[in-house]
Amino acid sequence: MDAAKVMIVEDDAIVASHLERILVQSGYSVVGMVATGEDAVERAPVLSPAIVLMDIRLMGDMNGIEAADKIRSRLDIPVIYLTAYTDHELLRQARATQPYAYLTKPVRDRELCAGLEMALYKHETDRKIRHINQVLRAIRDVDQLITRERNRERLLEEACQILVRTRGYVMVWIGRTGEDGLSLVPVAHAGQGAGTLEQVTMGWSPEGAPEKAKAHPPGTCPTLVCQDVARDPACGAYRADALRRGYASFAMVPMINSDRLYGMLNVYANCPGAFSDEELDLLREVAGDLALGMRSIEEEEERKRAEDALRESEARFRLLAENSTDIISRRLPDGRTLYVSPACRSVMGYEPAELQELSAFDFVHPEDLDRVLREFQAAASSLRPFHVEYRVRRKDGAYTWLEARGRPIVDQTTGAVVEFHSSSRDVSQRKQEEQERAALEERLRQSQKMEAIGTLAGGIAHDFNNLLMGIQGYTSIMLFEMDRNHPYHDKLKAIESQVRSGAELTRQLLGFAYSGKYETKPINANDLLETTATIFGRAKQEITILMDLDADLRAVEVDRGQIEQVLLNLYVNAWHAMPGGGELRAASRNVELDEDTAALHAVERGEYVEIEVTDTGIGMDPKTRERVFEPFFTTKEMGRGTGLGLASAYAIIKNHGGFMEVHSEPGIGTTFKIFLPASSKPPVGTTQPAQAPLKGSETILLVDDQDIVLEPTKCMLETLGYTVFTAMSGEEALDIFRESARCIDLVILDMIMPELSGSDTYDELRAMSPGVKVVLSSGYSLNGQAETILARGCNGFIQKPFNVTELSRKLREILDG
Template identity: 30%
Template sequence: MEETTTVQSQIDLLQAALDHVNQGFSVFDKDLRLVAWNRGLWEMLDFPQALAKRGTHLEEFLRVNAERGEYGPGDTSGKIQRRLDRARLFESHYFERVRPNGQIISVSGTPLPQGGFVTTYTDVTKDRKLQEKLERTVEERTRALRQSEDWLRLVTDNIPALIAYMAPGPIFRFANRRYAEWFGHSIASVANRPAAEVVGETLFREIAPHIEHAFRGNAVSYEYVRKRPDGETVSMRSTLIPDMTKDGRTLGVFVLSLDATEQKRSEATLMQSQRMDAVGKLTGGLAHDFNNLLTILMGNLLSLSRQEGPLQPEALKARVSPMMQATQRGADLTQRLLAFSRGRPVDPQVVPLATVLENVSALLQGSLPPPVQLVVDDCPPNVAARIDPTQMETALINLAFNARDAMPEGGELHISSEEVEIDERRAADLDVTPGKFACINVSDTGAGMDEDTKLRIFEPFFTTKTFGTGSGLGLSMVYGFMRQSGGAIEVLSTVGNGSRIRLFLPALPISDATTFNNANGSNELPLGDGELLLIVEDNADIAEVLAEQVRDLGYTALLAEGAEDARSLAAELPELRAVLSDIVMPGQMNGLALAREIRSSRADLGIALMTGYADWGNLETPEKEIDFPVLTKPLRPEKLAIVLKQIMSI
């Protein structure tokens, strides 16, 4: 009896526990009769209390549900029978049923080993409504995102710029319509393709270092030139912005490219304007220099003309030597001024900075007012940079004249150079790549600049000069030139203590071979052995002087009366060894056309050209495509000797 009481107590305890579970619970035996249940079943499904007893058949529960529409309209008996047949299979099952009141019940049944099954009932109405709400939210947000992407695509496709996004690889993940069409693709064909395939192998090799630098977390700007399908050459300016996480990882790179063709043309026009403005400022100093040179020439010529009787060699040399130096100095000044003022775009080249500073010093000598003292330190001879030398000289001239204007009462203008090593921290400040740099310093002892002026001096059209005396474009052009050359510019100045402008250019080594020297290091000139040379020059006086120079170098000179005569002589004289022709001549044929015609019929003839012009007249052929040596008038004996020796050996 006591044992029975203990078992009953345990059963009651288990029932109480089951009644506190927030799920419905039922157990049916192999005959589909109710064995156990909990209170949650009746509370959840609203079954009549009369069914809450052991032995109630499953059919009675199913009938209650069917009659109150739990299974939907239709044949009630058939619905009940189908569910009984399925239950007698005693298989695991799970389904969710929506009751007429909107309640959603999940039913999960598990078969028992001896027949029958255990079933749990869970009210999932709240969960399903939450899920439904979440799905609607996801759908709405997806729709909004798609609409946002469509708007973004609409905006980026209509912005007059090339926009793209690159993932590591580099692989394009996005490109707007203009970017895709620029490289001959569709938007769809650009996505997920390697950058080299999209932009082409040739251009990719050029811009790959910039892309790598951007993926290392640096903002990069660069320019490149490309030909359109119609043959027009256009300039593009691109900026790469890294897409970085807070912990410093680079996820990708944003690309923004703009057509800079018109801007480059405008910059060229502005550069020419600045150059011509500098030429105007140089004119006074150059006139002073030329007057001094003419004084030397005229004085010595007058002395020679008054001389009665023969002159001793020493006395003749004393008169002729300064005249030769004066003419050479005049030729140098003329060539520098012509090169400085011509304004033609010049391909960047490796240039010794010592040569640039020497040229600038020569141009500035006599161009500064007496109270301003110019000091130009010697530049290390083995330091060079890849630059446009004419633009470099323009930049330094502009800085020099700015320094002059800052010292109206006089002072010192000091130009110096040095080679410096820039580490990563300093490079980040200057926005350059770490490494060796050539630094040119332009310092003055003028009034100096306040902080506001220093911040604005590179803005186009900003100037501290009185109206009409400055364009405000000089320093902006200097800044643009330095950035295009891969360098940087730094301003150090305080009010009352002068200014120092520092120009940083990536340094390159240069061999001694780039400096002109005779082969044996002596002053002896290579001479000819009587070879016949045809001279084509339309000015008779110049032709006679050239013939005399050629004879002094050991050659036999023959003068042509014009292009037609030169053509005939070249065809008729087998003993002729070479031709020296002026480029710009009157008539239909210029010297270059004549040289090419002669070369086509006499490949054995050496040919050299000469000119006194900076741009060689109106020749359509670019200078770099002329395949003949070109001498500049007046001809220097050492250069003439070397060129003649070269063409005679053809």
């Protein structure tokens, strides 16, 4: 700690020297010794002593009491009197100048030092008390100012004036933070040199200040203090100008409220070390109070703006609402209606007065109420706009669809939702159109899904049929050449039966693939219904079958086997739905589809045959009914069904240019309706082919890219007596045909081959020999590509896998035709 500086005023040189020696030995610093009162008054401002030892009786015109009074009043420096006289009048005069001690000569060392210490301590305590009183008075005046002043600019300006006036600061100014967060724009000021701030933007972190003091988030901005401008290196850029203006120390105090920085309170003093911890705490309180006042003014301004905007909005709202075709409404959070526009007459059938004070939620359809309440609650909690569609009850009891859009209205003071403003539009027509469109889209989605799965299934079925062809071919050859009594005969028949089961599975796979049509002929659907119902009825006698057939039913051009498969699938499903028995009704009739109905099912308009299969079983719920035609969907237990039956049936009918519908109710039963395009061709009868294979002696060109098909088919042909050329590609087949066309009587042509396809190969063969006889062979069924080739003149089609008898019959049909 620096030694306290003492100035000695004594006209006796010996006494003065003695006092100096005592003081120096005791650790004090004697900054000057003068002999007259005039010199003491003159030198005190220059020497700036911490305390003065003053002899009362001095030479010259001014005694010690007069000199002490001037020094104390001008410089606030404590004085201790020294005198060898103790008369009462002298003491009275001395007390009037408020000295800090009164020592009589000769002064002992301890008495002198004790007097000095007590005087210095008392003076410092008095200074602190005066300082705190000044700051408290400033806080009081600022708080009173905040309570009465509602103008931000006047509030800050008067606060600066109060601090200068009550505390005696040289200058005070308040700056708001700039957009960069590191500059201050002066907005209020008072005191010496404040006018120079009007056109200045100042940095609040002096250049060279510690890094931690430069950038802080709002709410954590520090108080910056410079206790000595003349010595602080951080003030290098500002020192000369500050000292010229009398700024010896300064403090920059953040004005923070609720973690928001409103600005900085900047205070300048004319002496170093002016900002003690106690004073900084009090200045922080002033800064905080000013921030609170600014926040209060902002909130009041915001509230006034909100009130003005609300009045203006209400006027615009009413003008809009009275002329809108939508229902404009204001409602409380509990749903009670504060206002509803006249449009409620045309939309709901109510007069506005009838809905006043009633809860809008009372009119919402029960099935929509929970969803509507959740939407309003979510809007209230998140303060976001809402959008909801729901049904509302009209005055006549009917329901209409509304589309409501709106937002919650918030009290700016409390933050609570006080109202909901909304606009509701009648969208019943749109909802009806959406439902119709959704139905069409669902049918399209189902159709696309079936087509995708069908493509996959068709490929699998093709490859699987080729594998079965190899097994079937060799099995047929062995059975053809084997005696019935041979021990392996029955085992081979069992293999052949398993091949037929596998072929039936691929038949189902191809059934819901759009490649699933075989050979079509015009038939009477009544014959199919009677035949399949008779077969089914023999096996399921617990089911009562009723027939209601139209005697004048039009013909339909279909693949008989596939339609039989569809009907038997429907019968079996009906049987599963009636475990305790029941009635199954099969019906047929002629119908005509108009353009709208046809478009709904993506078929051509015109005459159709409707086939209806109805059971009295357990029925289906809506979810099951929606998925009933999906591939691999089944309600049967594991191992009891593949889920292909109805999917296959749906695809078969679709591939015949028709469609299927299902109607079902739990506990009542199910009805499947089949619609097939009517044909003008007369129906053909059915014949039973002979079972014995027919031999021949002609020459056959066999074309197939799969060894597993080529070899067994060649063996079957040779067994039947034919001469066989084989080719594993279209190019090879054409080469053989060019060389041996005259001796080749028929070509068996695989439809799906790499590089040169069956279709292209057929065209090349016809180009070389227009009269060539060709039978298409494929693991696929008679799909669009095969039908196109047949339409170009191809003679026939045979589906893999086939046995010797089927192959021989097809060949003789073509060769002998």
